[in-house]
Amino acid sequence: MAHEHRKHGPKTARFYIVTVSTSRYREKAEGKSPADESGDVAVSMAAEAGHIVVGRDLLPDDVYMIRRKVLELASRDDVDVVVFTGGTGITKTDVTIEAVRPLFDKEIEGFGDVFRHYSIQEVGTAAFLTRATAGVINGKAFFLLPGSPNSVRTGMRIILQEISHVLYLIR
Amino acid sequence: MAHEHRKHGPKTARFYIVTVSTSRYREKAEGKSPADESGDVAVSMAAEAGHIVVGRDLLPDDVYMIRRKVLELASRDDVDVVVFTGGTGITKTDVTIEAVRPLFDKEIEGFGDVFRHYSIQEVGTAAFLTRATAGVINGKAFFLLPGSPNSVRTGMRIILQEISHVLYLIR
Amino acid sequence: MAHEHRKHGPKTARFYIVTVSTSRYREKAEGKSPADESGDVAVSMAAEAGHIVVGRDLLPDDVYMIRRKVLELASRDDVDVVVFTGGTGITKTDVTIEAVRPLFDKEIEGFGDVFRHYSIQEVGTAAFLTRATAGVINGKAFFLLPGSPNSVRTGMRIILQEISHVLYLIR
Amino acid sequence: MAHEHRKHGPKTARFYIVTVSTSRYREKAEGKSPADESGDVAVSMAAEAGHIVVGRDLLPDDVYMIRRKVLELASRDDVDVVVFTGGTGITKTDVTIEAVRPLFDKEIEGFGDVFRHYSIQEVGTAAFLTRATAGVINGKAFFLLPGSPNSVRTGMRIILQEISHVLYLIR
Amino acid sequence: MAHEHRKHGPKTARFYIVTVSTSRYREKAEGKSPADESGDVAVSMAAEAGHIVVGRDLLPDDVYMIRRKVLELASRDDVDVVVFTGGTGITKTDVTIEAVRPLFDKEIEGFGDVFRHYSIQEVGTAAFLTRATAGVINGKAFFLLPGSPNSVRTGMRIILQEISHVLYLIR
Amino acid sequence: MAHEHRKHGPKTARFYIVTVSTSRYREKAEGKSPADESGDVAVSMAAEAGHIVVGRDLLPDDVYMIRRKVLELASRDDVDVVVFTGGTGITKTDVTIEAVRPLFDKEIEGFGDVFRHYSIQEVGTAAFLTRATAGVINGKAFFLLPGSPNSVRTGMRIILQEISHVLYLIR
Ligand SMILES: [Mg+2]
């Protein structure tokens, strides 16, 4: 399905990384410098692939704050791709999917599917516990990944492989 | 994604098994003792894995009766996991998905995905014919599996692998 | 999951193929004879498998025209299976999914899943870019495939493998 | 809310009237000429108000046939307004609302409201039994009225009062 | 819209009344006998109109318990009409609408409308604060009224006026 | 329905007024000072009723910008009530309802109803052309009114009558 198109998209995309973690958000609010390994992984993988990381942020599992961030990023001229990590599981406090899904212009329904396909090779049946997905908002690509560093690695590998093509398609 | 968490959940979960089959339900109503191989498979696999089966039931393909059973089980203090088998296909009379999905607090969207992944290895392309899924209701896990014994085997293997972790997450 | 049932369905199904492509539709409207390789692939694979192709058509990416065609075909006594190709991607102009999904009596949710499983083996991570799906309308099967010839090949292989069984189930 | 705009719309609109009634449809299919008082009322009120009635039809309470008609009319260049009568109640066979609502580009949510307001003055509390509504499809206005002649009179009075303005707005 | 039909329905309907109030439910659980003026109003108005009240219950604002009650009543052969009072407002704890709406086979959308029409005459603009509605489940009528005695009076007057006709239509 | 409660809410609420009008937004962007009579009406009616207007803004008919504003206001500690005017009609460019509705924690479904009730007294049948509604987001009340000054007057009269009670209920 269109390998031939991949060359058409931009080689350098501008990424913004958002970590969703109530515990780390609280530590930061208390003046501490919490580790954010998952965010770090996303940032360095994007950079190593030759992309620009224009910013990153840390949010709690709060529907309103997540939505506000999404819409702020959807309006920025200097952002092409947004990667969220965290809050995609099945606990009561996981709300990233619930917060972002209603804002998608078009959901990229197959992303969760393909993510779980590769995830099965790493964690086996546990792959069903993630509700990772992706979608388009205002011509930008939003990816919602689980919060563990390994999941971010798996997700970023998929994203980096196709992002040039994705941006070509959705603009 | 959190193999390390698996140890935190309960080692022994309390299962309730529901078979959905109009033909068997009618036979039973006529005083016969219809075989229920799929229900038997679910019961014995749960028991062999060290879990407790607190009950089982047989229902027809009836939206109201299925929903009533779901809500009765969602309120029981002695039930952790509910497994439905049957009624998840694409015939007009298959209504298990339609009955239960609107009652999910959170759908475990990836379950159907992972189920079909393993199903492909057994039945190939025919895996697309099942609409198996899962979800959380009132802190309990509900799994909706196809009605054939082989499908129940595939589904129970996935469930048993992760159930301790799932219960840890959703409570 | 019912290999044993496959024999029950009709061996010869009546297919109708619809290509969705605004550019080819315009060329045709201008009196040209645009190539339609994807439609050709679907037609010949169905015929080679012993099925009857009762018709084919070419439509633009237009929600109303796609829906109208779907409903016209859903009422025809001489059509069993409808295959759409094109308009299932993530660009703004891709509307086939949006047009047809609300018309499904029952969505065959697992089809996209299984399609992407086989697609991964051919195009790798790019498989997440398709939103292929399928569903039942008025006792007929509708499949929505991507627009590239390779995707149609992958999709048709899955469809042809199971179509007899599908028709047995949905009638 | 724009009384001043009313003058901008066309003075003469082209109406198409559809009566939904399984019993009358069957009579007609048997070669009889069933009375269709409700359809007659809609036709003559439109004509008396100076509009053109370009066609009328009789359909059974069938989701597929109703949808097919809606999409056929939505594509016609010579139709501005479509009025359905019948099938908007609460019996199991009433499917007009279920058939048409998913096809609306934009539902005119207030129409049912205003219809019931005037209906209360005629039938009192029984007004709650109708689910009349309206919506826009492809720049045309669709109104779904109950099947009794009195209801059609009430509905047509509201429609005729505002149709010029409505057409000005939705084109 | 069918005044002539009213005579066809049963003159005596079997009502079941459910009061939703967390505070009263707790008092009762503590062994007290909390007043339930709203439930009393519904019971006595139904009885005075010649109907039979087959039961009544008191529930907290709990989605699962409300749904379970709805499905239990939907399966009872001796119940025709169910009236809920309470939990239809706009506070965070009001969940009656959220609990019952997904269970409706068909929502009687006009009921809230007509209820508010009469409510405006009593409380003016405050009428917009109620989300009263009604619907059909398994051939029975479910009405969801606000929790104040005056609202129940207004709602029951509307219900009693039309219930014979409603039951004629939905069976 | 609780007139007795009205006294409990705050007597002074903090309003924020947003006018949605692409034409005025463009004029402002060009450095002009477009009249905004509807916004002025909302501001002065709120002030005359003793409330505080903490801010106002002018937006184009743009889904993303409207949503971003809604979420920014939903997070502000100094805002209790938000009134939007404009973009609630049935033209293609009217998107205020589409933008805000998915963000409601709870829709105040009866508001549109009651608004149209009073609107009928002023503009008759034309009242059906507005899709005015309201809802709660993060403990704040959002009202979506039509864009004409007369509609804003009608809407603000209803809002001001009940706002103290509404704020008491939703916090
Ligand atoms: Mg079955």
Ligand SMILES: [Mg+2]
């Ligand atoms: Mg999937």
Ligand SMILES: [Mg+2]
């Ligand atoms: Mg406007």
Ligand SMILES: [Mg+2]
């Ligand atoms: Mg109303």
